Amino acid sequence: MAAIIVHQEKIPDLSRVVELCPFGAIEINDNRVTVSSACRMCKICIKKGPVGAFELVESPQVSVDKNAWRGVAVYIDQTEGKIHPVSLELVGKACDLAGKIGQPVFALLAGHHMTALAEELRHYGIDSIFVYDHPQLEHFRIEPYTAVFENFINRCKPSTVLVGGTAIGRSLAPRVAARFRTGLTADCTFLDMQPNTDLDQIRPAFGGNIMAHIRTPRHRPQFATVRYKIFSAPQRRAEPGGVVTAITPDEKMLVSSIETLSSHRKEPVKNIEDADVLVVAGQGIQRRDNIELLQQLADRLGGMVGGTRPVIEAGWLEPRRQIGLSGRTVKPKLIITCGVSGSVQFVAGMSGAEKIIAINIDPDASIFKIAHTAMIGDVCEIIPELLNKLAKGGNAHV
Amino acid sequence: MRILVCIKQVPGTTQVDIDEKTGVLKRDGVESKINPYDLYAIETALRLKEHWPEATTHALTMGPPQAEQSLREALMMGIDEVILISDRAFAGSDVLATAYTLSQAIQAIGDIGIIICGQQTTDGDTAQVGPEIAEFLNIPHATHISAIPECQACSVTVQVDLPATEEIIRLPLPCLLSVNKGIHTPRLPSFKRKKETRDVPVRSMTLADLPDTNPDHYGLNGSPTNVVRIFPPEHHVTRETWEGSSGELADRLYTYLRDAKFLA
Numbered sequence: 001m002a003a004i005i006v007h008q009e010k011i012p013d014l015s016r017v018v019e020l021c022p023f024g025a026i027e028i029n030d031n032r033v034t035v036s037s038a039c040r041m042c043k044i045c046i047k048k049g050p051v052g053a054f055e056l057v058e059s060p061q062v063s064v065d066k067n068a069w070r071g072v073a074v075y076i077d078q079t080e081g082k083i084h085p086v087s088l089e090l091v092g093k094a095c096d097l098a099g100k101i102g103q104p105v106f107a108l109l110a111g112h113h114m115t116a117l118a119e120e121l122r123h124y125g126i127d128s129i130f131v132y133d134h135p136q137l138e139h140f141r142i143e144p145y146t147a148v149f150e151n152f153i154n155r156c157k158p159s160t161v162l163v164g165g166t167a168i169g170r171s172l173a174p175r176v177a178a179r180f181r182t183g184l185t186a187d188c189t190f191l192d193m194q195p196n197t198d199l200d201q202i203r204p205a206f207g208g209n210i211m212a213h214i215r216t217p218r219h220r221p222q223f224a225t226v227r228y229k230i231f232s233a234p235q236r237r238a239e240p241g242g243v244v245t246a247i248t249p250d251e252k253m254l255v256s257s258i259e260t261l262s263s264h265r266k267e268p269v270k271n272i273e274d275a276d277v278l279v280v281a282g283q284g285i286q287r288r289d290n291i292e293l294l295q296q297l298a299d300r301l302g303g304m305v306g307g308t309r310p311v312i313e314a315g316w317l318e319p320r321r322q323i324g325l326s327g328r329t330v331k332p333k334l335i336i337t338c339g340v341s342g343s344v345q346f347v348a349g350m351s352g353a354e355k356i357i358a359i360n361i362d363p364d365a366s367i368f369k370i371a372h373t374a375m376i377g378d379v380c381e382i383i384p385e386l387l388n389k390l391a392k393g394g395n396a397h398v
Numbered sequence: 399m400r401i402l403v404c405i406k407q408v409p410g411t412t413q414v415d416i417d418e419k420t421g422v423l424k425r426d427g428v429e430s431k432i433n434p435y436d437l438y439a440i441e442t443a444l445r446l447k448e449h450w451p452e453a454t455t456h457a458l459t460m461g462p463p464q465a466e467q468s469l470r471e472a473l474m475m476g477i478d479e480v481i482l483i484s485d486r487a488f489a490g491s492d493v494l495a496t497a498y499t500l501s502q503a504i505q506a507i508g509d510i511g512i513i514i515c516g517q518q519t520t521d522g523d524t525a526q527v528g529p530e531i532a533e534f535l536n537i538p539h540a541t542h543i544s545a546i547p548e549c550q551a552c553s554v555t556v557q558v559d560l561p562a563t564e565e566i567i568r569l570p571l572p573c574l575l576s577v578n579k580g581i582h583t584p585r586l587p588s589f590k591r592k593k594e595t596r597d598v599p600v601r602s603m604t605l606a607d608l609p610d611t612n613p614d615h616y617g618l619n620g621s622p623t624n625v626v627r628i629f630p631p632e633h634h635v636t637r638e639t640w641e642g643s644s645g646e647l648a649d650r651l652y653t654y655l656r657d658a659k660f661l662a
């Protein structure tokens with residue numbers, strides 16, 4: 001086993017080393033420093049403690065033959081014949097990563113009636129696409145999908161496997177990773193490739209306040225999941241490329257103890273807490289009609305409209321759209337406040353947003369104290385101008 | 399039959415800072431609490447028990463001795479037995495090693511009908527341990543469960559709430575369920591239960607109690623992933639002010655939204 005051992009004689013001040021451990025694992029018992037089971041092996045005590053006081057002893061570790069595993073594989077997440085965009089983002093990233101080590105990119109596509117999707121995937125630079133097409137794969141069920149994934153990995157022997165952090169991906173990736181007794185790093189925000197094919201994975205820990213750089217140095221394949229919109233989608237290439245291999249799953253792979261009794265599309269009921277983008281109406285929008293303009297903007301951003309308490313009390317928006325201490329707490333990727341002054345109670349409900357753009361005509365508005373981008377101007381003019389540009393730009397995003 | 403909930407003790411706040419000079423995590427005033435998502439799992443277990451009168455409820459956590467506090471809370475909510483699995487050999491466990499340790503403990507406990515996990519934790523946020531436990535135990539699992547409409551003698555019917563669809567599926571027992579926040583409103587720990595459970599012991603397990611006692615399969619050695627380093631995120635609190643005509647401001651905003659890929 002691996003353990004941290006303590007060299008008592010190298011510790012000049014017992015009480016100070018207790019502070020070293022962020023997890024409270026360093027204890028003093030009978031004037032001796034000990035490490036408890038709270039230890040997470042973060043090794044901070046070794047790096048930051050008195051020189052030589054803490055030492056990590058490990059039993060010899062066996063590594064797999066890394067040369068037996070080559071390439072970067074992507075799981076193509078599809079529901080009802082539609083590819084989740086995160087999968088294409090991962091294909092783009094896989095091409096970058098594989099390019100650095102001169103290895104191929106694989107893709108796994110499972111479902112029913114997949115021919116057209118497989119053909120479409122040929123436009124994104126994948127070397128080899130494996131398609132498992134069967135009526136029993138029409139709906140996601142954990143056991144058959146895991147079996148198919150296992151079969152795919154045994155065929156391709158990829159060094160790295162990337163899976164989108166979708167509802168399906170977060171259920172499937174850990175199951176497959178555990179089947180191969182290998183490492184999985186969830187919700188990576190940065191990926192890079194070492195020349196020895198070790199994947200550099202960076203992810204937020206502790207609710208995003210700390211970043212952890214993680215590697216899987218002795219196991220293959222190395223699994224990583226990534227959420228939607230972390231990486232950019234690759235350009236679709238005019239000319240198709242790569243090879244499509246159709247595999248008929250055998251009956252054993254399709255066995256499932258889970259019975260799907262019903263499945264239906266649901267009415268999308270979305271709460272403002274779930275929105276990645278929020279456009280917020282404050283009293284500065286002046287007229288109820290302007291809510292409609294904010295709604296148009298929110299639609300173009302794939303987001304929702306929220307409001308401050310006065311706007312809700314005026315009846316311009318329904319109560320479940322209120323942001324603030326007496327309403328909802330939101331943490332979107334982007335929030336655009338329109339004519340919001342920024343009361344303490346409002347700010348408490350939205351200051352965790354990743355990007356805050358505030359539009360207000362008053363340069364002294366308190367919202368500007370917390371905004372990343374302060375736009376001093378008349379929201380009733382800026383929004384219509386912006387909507388014009390958006391209309392002209394069409395599908396301007398690349 | 400046993401209904402078992404896996405719970406975790408997490409820091410009471412997500413505001414954990416790193417001392418820029420020393421690189422040490424600052425944990426001043428950081429209290430621990432039960433992972434909020436696990437309260438829904440506990441509530442689900444307590445309600446499921448009503449369907450199987452002979453069933454007992456159990457809460458399991460892997461962690462340092464301090465994690466007993468969270469287990470006591472589970473007792474106060476009405477869980478029958480709480481189990482702490484703790485050993486220095488588990489130090490440095492990643493997702494796989496954690497799932498393996500828990501699956502070993504679950505095998506040692508035995509006679510499990512349903513394992514219930516919360517949706518995710520607030521500190522690791524990975525939502526991956528549940529499915530890995532199910533794989534180690536070779537039992538089916540389902541995640542994103544928003545309701546449990548029916549329980550039979552040897553199966554359970556659940557509603558799976560996916561972003562675009564809602565499915566009703568039936569799983570045989572034993573199985574593992576990850577329940578969504580909001581499946582039931584968790585009850586508050588009761589004062590009466592607190593008094594009643596004051597002397598209920600926390601069952602403690604160590605490596606020696608597990609079917610597999612090889613220490614190399616646990617902790618840092620049993621963890622395929624290694625943390626190379628931890629560091630503070632770069633803060634982009636660059637504040638900027640844009641001024642100009644409404645047209646100019648709209649232009650800048652348009653360019654930003656396009657470049658930052660916000661245009662749907």
